[in-house]
Amino acid sequence: MTQTATPRTLQVGKIGELVPRIDAPPKVKGEFAYASDLIVPGMLWGHTVRSPHAHARILSIDISEALTMAGVHAVLTHEDVPGKKTYGLEFADQPVLAIDRVLYYGESVALVAAEHPEQARRAAEKIRVEYEPLDPVTDMELATEQPDLHPERPTRGHGYFDDQRPNVVRHMLIKHGDIDAEGDVSVSGVYDIGIQDQAFLGPESGLAVPDGEGGVDIYVATQWLHVDRAQVAPCLDLPLEQVRIHLAGVGGAFGGREDLSMQVHGALLALHTNRPVKIVYNREESFTGHVHRHPARIWCEHRATREGRLVNVRMRILLDGGAYASSSTAVASNAGSFAAGPYEVPNAFIESTAVYSNNPPCGAMRGFGAVQTCFASEAQMDKLAAALEIDPIELRLLNALKPGDVLPTGQVITGSMPIAETIRAAAALEPPPEEALPRDVLRLPGGAGNTTNGEGVHRGVGFGVGFKNIAYSEGFDDYCAARVRLLADGSAEIHCAAAEVGQGVTGVILQVARTELGIEDVRLAPGQTSTVDSAGSASASRMTWMAAGAVRDACRAALEEQQRRPGEEVDVEKIYRHARTTPLDPETGQITGERAHVAFAACAMKVVAEVDVDLGLTRIVWIGCAQDVGKAVNPQQVEGQIEGGTAQGLGLALMEEIQTRDGLITNASFTDYLIPTALDMPPVESVLIEDPEPDAPYGVKGVGEPPTVVSTAAIVAALRAATGRELTRVPVKPDDICLVSDT
């Protein structure tokens, strides 16, 4: 095990080296071509007609007037979907275009293609949709007693616990050890998490180009090219080969581009008009155009011995999945699997339920279920430490998971799990000394608002640790393909459909190829579905591990092939799979094979916050982070992921929340959905813990999610320390600090 402080001086271009990003200069200079910049001669503009209701029956759709509008080439409804009428990542429960009902605000109902976007919008206004509004299901606690939004139960028969109640997407139970085991002490709490949005800056965008032979090319900002194709082709009633997905410049993803947005819509319009069609969502539309982080309510009871050893963790987790299944089943499972945190827990009873409602659909977002439970579980650990009068960091060290320990799912940890080391490294980081007053208001809570010169400001230090899985779990056939061509001129061309979503996988692939091939002249071909097999999703902190494995294997195979046929060009494709996982038992949540999850990555944070307790305004002063990264392929990018991931968690802690009223989003803009600015985000001091993952290529782990899992919890811990408030809900509102009377 090594601990490496950055920056480091290393060689150039190979694994472990600090390699500048090739896409950084064009992005900084505004020259990078994002999907919204796509343009081809003769293209039309598509526009989506969306539901103004959270729940309604569609009585009729009249497109006759819209069809006569200037510049309009097509107006399409569900009747124009030639193939399968529904799609979905795993459960095809979402209509391409609404058929006889709408289940959420902003659901797609009809499409228009016109010469100019303004013409498309004006025509869209002339489409007359007659709705009969219905009572929306908006309270997740009541959803299981209300009329079933999906009586056909799309997630049934997939090996989950058979829950008969209405609107259950998945009900997951983990029964571990003696679920009634008592401790010497017990602490309880109820925690709430609001709906967070990925808030990527590049809205959904893509261009569909008909190929003149019945097929279509779709250039789109996405996270997984091949899963898009697998969903799009059946809806278009085309064989896979006739649908080619190409990666366009992605302006952020964070899970929000796992589900389809404009892919089928653009292709439908393009094939219908025989013209290229571009669709770009505006900001307001983007808030309804992708899934969000599940809001949650979590009931917890932690029982422990007098010495502080956890005896029994009992948690009930409720997640609102919104109108369609998306990835709610996996989010519910993750929330349950990691509910107890990175601690050894001999007994546990965990219930995790995702429900359908008419609220905005929720699915994948960075941290994927572990964010919500980390917030609850770490608050509980602090509560327990207070009840036992034990130092909170000591309490965490006392219970820290280590190799050989057993998770609540029965899985034995066989790989890397340096929780204690990670905790110690973060705890050892020293925050800068408190800055004296007077100060520039920009360095006080309230910032530019000039609300305090130091009055009411209290300082607090918080700590948090968390972990989550890497890659897909529970028996999913998770693989990544890479193809390597060794060319006559001595250079190499790599094909891999791994989506560059800003995380830097392009650089990782090139670093691996240079390392394996021992040459510098390596090119990565544009990501597309037609030249290489699937890479799987740029999700679940898996892409570095999986792409590194696939590219490594393909490079090695290519070199062997070259040995066999010297002087000839070589073209080899290899598929890499991580260790096989198996499903959890639906009744007990226990493993049915060796593992349900592949590997784990942890992160610990120390946070210094200043809070103006009279106004409830905050300033996060400093964050120290230690992260369990396996092997830092590119330390600079790892730090970038830590800082970005931390900022996203800070957003959830302090300000980011989609607000709804009766299922309707009331703040669908960056005026009212606020994300952190440079003045809100403190410097982050990072320590990388390099404890190689035995089964992973080069010992890597994923790094994108752990900081997001932990920072929300650690930041709120600092706010609690500064204010003495319980702060059981995120985002923390000023009212929660200065207008409540708890202690």
Next chain:
Amino acid sequence: MDVLTPHTLDEALRLMSHHPDAWPIQGGTDVMVSLNFDQGRPAVLLNLNEVAELRGWSRENGALRLGSGLTYAEIEHGELKDVLPALAEASRTVGSPQIRNRGTIGGNLGTSSPAGDALPPLLVEGAEVECASVRGLRRIPLGDFVTGVKRNALEEDELITAVWLTPSNAPQTFMKIGPRNAMVIAVVSLAVSAGDELRASFGSASPRPVLVTAPRDEAASFPERVAAAASPIDDVRGTERYRRHALHVLTARALKRVLA
């Protein structure tokens, strides 16, 4: 949509009288957002950026004339920050530096939002709004100019050409609360001055600007008086209860600054 670009005030006023439905645009920080959000489609945009008479500021007989095209950046960084410190502090809270380079006080007045950051400090300084049309000039006290939420006393052919005030030179300050530490629309804001009397005005806590005054020796009850004068609401940005509470806290802190 036609964009008309006059080069003199006379030309601008003539165009306005011919196109009373035109949307005047200066910095565009409100108008362009409205257009982008498809909240309106004016037949004519009247681009005022080339009208020299609207730019900058000047002193005339002890009074100040602030052109409606005066930007927040000019207020924040120039000589005015010493003459109108609360307005300068308010300007610093507006958006980002890019927005402050474009946004103008004329636009802030024209939008007449209860959250307009320039309004409370101008009201405390007793500002009047100069409105012009081909029919002539008139001045309207700021408190009368704004008639409701995003409504004002402008006639359909009138343009906002300037703000007039006589600087009090009283100690003064501006504070604004937002859910993050920069680039926010006010959850609640406050301007306070302590000259011959205590004067306060707030943003995002009443449909129209309200001026609250009290003798200097009633400072102790002034926070209560300011909070009581507000009529805040619950909305996506904050609660009625928090706004009233915050006004109380802010006023007490502001008095500490201006009476020091």
